[in-house]
Amino acid sequence: MNDLHTPPAKRFRLPIPLIILAAALFIILMLFLLRPEPALKPQHSILPLVQGMPAVTETLRPLVTLYGRIESPRVSDLSAAINAYVDKVLIEEGNQVEKGQILVQLEDSDVRLLFEQRQAELNDIEAQILSEKARYQNDLKSLNVEKQLLALTQKSADRYQKLVQSNLGSDLNRDEALQQAQRQTLSLYALEYAVQDHPQRLKRLQAQQMKSKALRDQAALDLSRTRIVAPFEGRVTAVNTSPGNRVRPGDVVATLYDLSRLEVRAQIPSRYLNQIKDALTANTEMDAVLALGDERTPLRLERLAGAIAAGKGGVDGLFAIRESQQHLTLGRAGEVYLHMPPLQQVIALPPTAIYGQQRIYTIKDGVLHTVMIKRMGEVRREDGERWQLVRADIADDSQILITQLPNAVGGLKVKAETQ
Numbered sequence: 001m002n003d004l005h006t007p008p009a010k011r012f013r014l015p016i017p018l019i020i021l022a023a024a025l026f027i028i029l030m031l032f033l034l035r036p037e038p039a040l041k042p043q044h045s046i047l048p049l050v051q052g053m054p055a056v057t058e059t060l061r062p063l064v065t066l067y068g069r070i071e072s073p074r075v076s077d078l079s080a081a082i083n084a085y086v087d088k089v090l091i092e093e094g095n096q097v098e099k100g101q102i103l104v105q106l107e108d109s110d111v112r113l114l115f116e117q118r119q120a121e122l123n124d125i126e127a128q129i130l131s132e133k134a135r136y137q138n139d140l141k142s143l144n145v146e147k148q149l150l151a152l153t154q155k156s157a158d159r160y161q162k163l164v165q166s167n168l169g170s171d172l173n174r175d176e177a178l179q180q181a182q183r184q185t186l187s188l189y190a191l192e193y194a195v196q197d198h199p200q201r202l203k204r205l206q207a208q209q210m211k212s213k214a215l216r217d218q219a220a221l222d223l224s225r226t227r228i229v230a231p232f233e234g235r236v237t238a239v240n241t242s243p244g245n246r247v248r249p250g251d252v253v254a255t256l257y258d259l260s261r262l263e264v265r266a267q268i269p270s271r272y273l274n275q276i277k278d279a280l281t282a283n284t285e286m287d288a289v290l291a292l293g294d295e296r297t298p299l300r301l302e303r304l305a306g307a308i309a310a311g312k313g314g315v316d317g318l319f320a321i322r323e324s325q326q327h328l329t330l331g332r333a334g335e336v337y338l339h340m341p342p343l344q345q346v347i348a349l350p351p352t353a354i355y356g357q358q359r360i361y362t363i364k365d366g367v368l369h370t371v372m373i374k375r376m377g378e379v380r381r382e383d384g385e386r387w388q389l390v391r392a393d394i395a396d397d398s399q400i401l402i403t404q405l406p407n408a409v410g411g412l413k414v415k416a417e418t419q
Helices: 016-033 109-165 171-196 198-224 270-281
Strands: 049-054 057-060 063-071 075-079 084-089 102-106 227-229 234-239 252-258 263-269 287-292 295-304 314-321 333-339 343-349 359-364 367-380 386-392 399-401 415-418
Touching (some): 109 171, 263 270, 270 295
Parallel strands (some): 049 415
Antiparallel strands (some): 057 343, 063 333, 287 333, 367 386
């Protein structure tokens, strides 16, 4: 009876949101498992696309880039040679001056007075020389007269001597005649001595003349040195004095350099020295170009420096400037492009073909092969680009990689396009 009134048991039911979530996950899983597979690309389409060029050996002149500085072997420090005050300064730093142009004028009153004194002394000596020569001519004439007078007095003395011996004359007259003859003899001796001593007197006067002339010339030289002039055509780099200053011998008043003797000094690396020495020995002209901004100045390698400065890895080359360049400034620096002697069996390559310092790659059957090279310099192409000159042990027409790959290595497969 009690069993008839017992409620039936409740059935278990899933929540509807959970059923929806499970169904969504099932659908997503089935879509992922049943997605279509993407088509695979052919293997060759993922190879790096590169460019190659055929290897061509030629005879070319390498272009070596150096760094040079303009200098001059003729840089003069003009100094004062006397003690004087500066009267005028006729130049400024940077001025271009002509040879012989007055740069600094010193006060010349003291020096001019000394010059006039020396000139007067010289004039006096020259007058004495003229007087001595005239005296000599007069002595020569007087000597003949003195000889005649001596002959007459001697003849008179002899006559009185004979008269005394014949008791016809007095001893007094004879003695007077003999004294007169002796006096005339002494006068003749003095005149003969004067004539004989003339060359010595003339030499002494001439020596004094030379001394006076040297002193006069020294004073004239000092007077000329009151005008400090340019020894050559040049440009002033420094002016170290001003009007009113007192200068002493050796004090530098101005500095200038010779515009006609400008040259460029550039250090040449040791690896090029043998070629350059051989070319200079054979008198082969080696031309170059100095680049200063947009300006190009033609040069010519003349000689190598005689010593290597400490800390340098090469020898300095001295380049002559082919044409007069008045605008060039001493000390200015720029690039020097030196054309080396022709080289045979070299290959010109763009910079992108060079890996590291001594490595390129050739392309054979789509695979890169490492080739070691020796750099020989640069060459400038007609379009202005600089290519590297190298020597390498490869056959002509071999394809050389000219595309710069970051992961280039021997054995890498590539797809090549030939230029």
